[in-house]
Amino acid sequence: MNPFSSGTRLRDMIRSIRACKTAAEERAVVRKECAAIRAAVSENDSDYRHRNLAKLMFIHMLGYPTHFGQMECLKLIASSGFPEKRIGYLGLMLLLDERQEVLMLVTNSLKQDLNHSNQYIIGLALCALGNICSAEMARDLAPEVERLLLSRDPNIKKKAALCSIRIVRKVPDMAENFMTAAVNLLKEKHHGVLIAGVQLCVDLCKASEEALEYLRKTCIEGSVRILRDLSNSPYAPEYDVSGITDPFLQIRLLRLMRILGHGDADSSEYMNDLLAQVSTKIESNKNSGNAILYECVETIMGIEATSGLRVLAINILGRFLSNRDNNIRYVALNMLMKAIAVDSQAVQRHRATILECVKDSDASIRKRALELISLLVNDTNVKSLMNELIEYLEVSDQDFKGDLSSKICSIVERFSPDKLWYIDQMLKVLSEAGNYIKDEVWHGLIVVISNALDLHGYTVRALYKAFQTSSEQESLVRVAVWCIGEYGDMLVNNGGMLNVEEPIIVTESDTVDIVDAALKHHSSDTTTQAMSLIALLKLSSRFPSCSERIKEIVNQQKGSFVLELQQRSIEFNSIIQRHHNIKSSLVERMPMLDEATYIEKRTASSQVTFPGKKTSHATHSGATLSLPNGISKTPSAPLVDLLDLSSDDAPQMSSSTNNFLHDLLGVGLDVPSTSAPANTDILMDLLSIGEPSIQKNLPSSTLSSQSILPNHVKARTQESTSNSMHVVDLLDGLSSSPISVEKNHDYPSITAFQSNSLKIEFGFSKQPENPQSTVIIATFTNLSSDAYTDFLFQAAVPKFIQLNLEPGSNNILPSNGIGTITQRLTVKNSQLGLKPLAMRLRIAYKVNNEDKLEQGQVSNFPPGL
Amino acid sequence: MGIRFILLVNKQGQTRLAQYYEYMTLEECRALEGEIVRKCLTRTDQQCSFVEHRNYKVVYRRYASLFFMVGVDNDENELAILEFIHLLVETMDRHFGNVCELDIMFHLEKAHFMLEEMVMNGCIVETSKANILHPIQLMDKAS
Incomplete structure (x- = not known):
């Protein structure tokens, strides 16, 4: 019975799965099959084990869990027949992985099979080991693999070589065990052994410095010889790919030579001639030929090649770049990136072609070309390149705009010759792709604008114009709103005019319109809206004539569902309505933002938040927040x-x-x-x-x-x-008053404050264990004939004194001195003995619902407090 | 390591063969297949055969209704991988005789055996079609 063609039921299953119209139907079929397989597993049905496993592999490929089949794999591997073993090992590789504990169980079977007399069974075991070997397995089975590397059968040899790669990767310490064997592999004739051997050498070089040194000495000759033979070989039907003998092996050899020649003049010297020969002789009208050329160029770039050879390599890339095949152009761009490090002048010559590639219809090519262009930018070509790129930004695909604009921004930031140019370019980018750029880009722009004192007027006018055409670009709107808030007056009076500009006529209400539009635009998010509110607040003081209107606009946001906006609206409304006297100073222009700090911060962390930059070092300690009567x-x-x-x-x-x-x-x-x-x-x-x-x-x-x-x-x-x-x-x-050093002294009461209407007396007491602190009992007496309501006493002290104000006993003070309010204060003089107490007082109260305010200073504290 | 995975996907985006050379959970595999298939299937014939995905590249080539996709490390020679895909198809052709999607579906294990002979642990191990097919033919004869 043939286990592979007997699968009528396997075929049936596949057919029924294919016939499924919907994913739900497919799931149902799979569930039924899985149930049947589970039943077979629990019955330990050995006749159909391989068929069940084949089904499971199919189900696994469809993306359904198949863990219950893992033990079946082990049973099949342990059976004696080759077909069972074969499918068992296949299942092992597909359904299992090195993280599963089941692998522990398979190590023994693998060991037995590695010692089998049948070369195909050994091959199976090696293949499985090569694909799933874990570090523990590597240690256990390495001796077997080392032995098999010396086998006479090429099929076993090549698989043992690849198995060694896995072992070396898992346990790099074992690299030295395989070094001599690897060198010997390069003496073989069989291509499979050679390709595996070359790959083993590459991996050994990566695994240890020691191995690299050893292989440099021992296998440079071998690899050069093999490559020369290959490139001179007559037609070899079995390995021929469109006229070239075994391109895969040639490419691997070139890669090995690159690693050996890297940073080593002698080895590089040894390869020079051969590389020149390969790169001139290979025909470049076939993919296989180009693949070798490509690898050859990479090797020339990677080793210490002669300058003539490098020119040859760059010329090959130039030819690639003008090729009509997109694949070739793609690899050329890829390669040119590496070539920049070697010879940037030579790459610069292809700038125009690369720029064309940025505009290619193919996303992969565009992305490569853009990376490359950004490496090619320098001070001399930045202006022309940026013009091209920004022009292209207008017509580029939506999904490319993000990449493109962020590249443009970073280039403009790095190379801008002057601020005007920088601002111009950034505004263009924002108008085209304002929705795609990152926050730190426009934050950075604002910092620059704020520092460009002579460009404020120009910028705000340019932004005003840009806003008219691109009001849907979020970050443009934000920058525009910010600038209008700060420099709105220059928009109206054409302040700070540059020679190149034409004056524009904007009225104050136009300006408010703009911000209003930004605030209400459907696409504006909370940040933009909040910024608009601030801008409006600032404008309300710059444009008194629009103040009423602004008040209305701000008022509308009082009902906003967004807490932030609602709160701002209420606060700003209060400022506009009640505090005309402070408003102008409140909404003054922002001080210049510190560019250096900003850049530093930005480089320090990629997650820059704009705000921190200015006063990150301002260590301001909280101000007194004395609430009514001193809570x-x-x-x-x-x-x-x-x-x-x-x-x-x-x-x-x-x-x-x-x-x-x-x-x-x-x-x-x-x-x-x-x-x-x-x-x-x-x-x-x-x-x-x-x-x-x-x-x-x-x-x-x-x-x-x-x-x-x-x-x-x-x-x-x-x-x-x-x-x-x-x-x-x-x-x-x-205050150079004499200092008393007396302790535990009863201090006399003083009259701290007296006016026609109010008298305040202070009584003092001190705790002996805490000489710096003084408890002051303040007694308030009403000398007028009207009662005071809403009585509020506040005190302030210099920095070296700490003040703790407790609530007053009452907030109504009866008239004619018939009652008093007392309030307890605790002061702690940290400079006791050096500086005397000092205090300012402020008393607010209402008489017949009319507000009164009195204030004074206390400097007659008894000495020694 | 070179090759990270090999995928065969039909025009409808259904996976027909999947072989991974680095461990991924079932969910990761499904997600990855979905993403790659979406990316590759939307591309036109004129566009190049390479797609950058996450931190590696996918080299793909279309044969009739089947897409052959190979995920490789970034420093891998893309053109050589294209050539490898072609070799894989030629090998299957030689075995099945004008291979089609159904051949691969119904003989999934054979397709895997061929791959096993060609690629191990992400490295190409054999490029001669005769050598690749020899063990499979032996097995067919034996049964």
Whole structure:
């Protein structure tokens, strides 16, 4: 009985599977078959074992699990008949792999078969071992393979050689065991043995330096001789491929020669003549000939060849490149990439042809050519090349635009001769492929724009024009919106005109239209919309005439389902409506973004987030966030307060954070702020409410635009920190009061503050175990005839003092001194004995629903606190 | 290692023969076959026979309704692989006599035996058609 043709049932199964119309039907058939096979397996049915396995192989090929057939393979391998063994081994290779424990069980059968008397059975075992051998098996069976390498039968020899490759790959230490055998293989005549032997040599070279040295000495002669014989050989029918004798062997030999000749002048010298002969003699009108030429060129590039030989090689590539066959052009492009390292001038000569290949209809060729072109760009040819590429970007396939545009961007960034050119090119790319470029590309563009002071006007006008035509390109829109927000005024008044430009007429409302369109465009995502909102906020101060309209637009977003937008809308609306006095300073232009830091960051990590770049080093410690009557955090550096203290010569700076805070929170104290307060504080608080992430300085905000504003803020915070340092110094100079060193002293109460309407007294106490801390009990007395409501007391201290403000006992202060409010403060003077306490106070309250604000400074603290 | 896998796929994208020389799970194989087949089948005759996929190349060639696809390492000689595909087809032709899709389907194990004689562990081991077919013919005679 023939197990392979007896498969009528196998044929039936295949037919019924082929007849299936749907995947579901196919699954049903397979399930039925699998069930039958499982049943046969459990009955240990040996008659149909091979047929079942053949079926399983088919089912496996279709992509169904067949693990239950694994043991059947082992049983077939263990049987004595050749056909059973044959299909068993085939099943083993297809259904199993080296990770399966079942392999442990097969090692023994393999060992027996490797020692079999029948050469075909040995061949089977070697083949299986070569395909699935694991490291353990390699160690166990290597002696058998070494022995078989010396066998007289060429069929066994060649398979043993390939088996050795697997063993060396799995256990590189064993390389030396095979070195002599490998060299001997090259003395054979049989092509199969030769090709296997050559491949073994290649792998040995890769496995160990030692083997490479040894083989360099011993097999360079052999391989050159074999190749010479092959290329001079007369017609050999059995190995002939369209007029060339065994191209496969020739190619392997060339590869081995490349490895041997690499970095070794003597060996290279030895090959020169032969390589020249091969590369001139081979006919290049057949694929097989070209395959050898291709390998030959690669070898010439890889070894220490003479310059004449290299010119020959580059010329072959030039010929390939102009070939009409796409396959040949593809390999030529591939090869030219490697040739650049050897002779870039020679490759430059083919630039025009390569550029044509970028525009090929074939994606594989385009991709290769684009890689190659990007290596060919230098300062002299960048402009013409970029013109070509950008022109092509307009007509290229959709799926190629991503690759192409990112390549263009990286080239433009690397080689741009000046900023104007850079911006021009980037705008062209954005207008054509704005939807395909990565975030860091347009982030980088914004950094450059921000630094090009004399190009702001030009850029914003160019973007305005580009937006008219390409409003669906997301990243173009983002850059445009950002620039309009920053430099919108230059759009209207044609500021910063360059000579090459023609003036355009844009009204303020046109500008707002643009941003409005970006905000509402259906394809705009949250980032774009959020950026649009910021731009609108900025415009509202640049264009007072459009302020009303902007307010409406911003208001519309109050109902946005996106939390980010809703929140921004509400915050911005509040700024526009209530805080005219601070708005202009709030929406000032961004300071120049630091290019160097940005580039550094970008190279440091590929996952660049735009925001971090400016003030990544700004170590600003959180400002005081004192909530109503001091449910406050203890600030480590009360920046805000220090600024307050510094306001001796600018008393109007007093209305500090909390009002705005309240307004934003909707507490609605509605303090008439008569002053222009330090905008840092407001910003800080605005942001600390809106975006807590900034306080913690988290760069991981999901929206990249989210942090554009904060940057700004941090930049300012930095400035103000340095200001405050002076303040501390000033204070130092002023207070040279004598220092008392008395301890455990009862300090007298003081009147910290007194006006016509309000008196504040401070009582002190100290814990002996903690001399730096002082507990202050503040007592508030109402001297007027009207009760105060919404009473709020706040205090601020210089940096070296820590202040902890506890809630007050009440927030209503009865009139005529009939009641008091007390509030407990804890101060900790870190410079005790060196500097005295100092404190500024601010008291807000309502009289008959009218807001009142009083403030003062306490400098009469008893000494020693 | 050179050759990573050999696939035979018909025009409809159904796999007719699959041989992998590096281990992949069944799911990975299916996914890979799907991706490659989609990529190759959409290409026209004028386009080159090489497709870059993940970190390797697929060299493919179409014979009537069958696509022969060979996944190779990036440094492999693509033209030589094309030649190898042709050799494989010629060998099958010599055995089956004008080979067609059905021959391969119904004699899957023989197709595998031929491949086994030609490629081992991702390396080409024999290029003579007579040598490749000799063991198979012996077996046919014996039965």
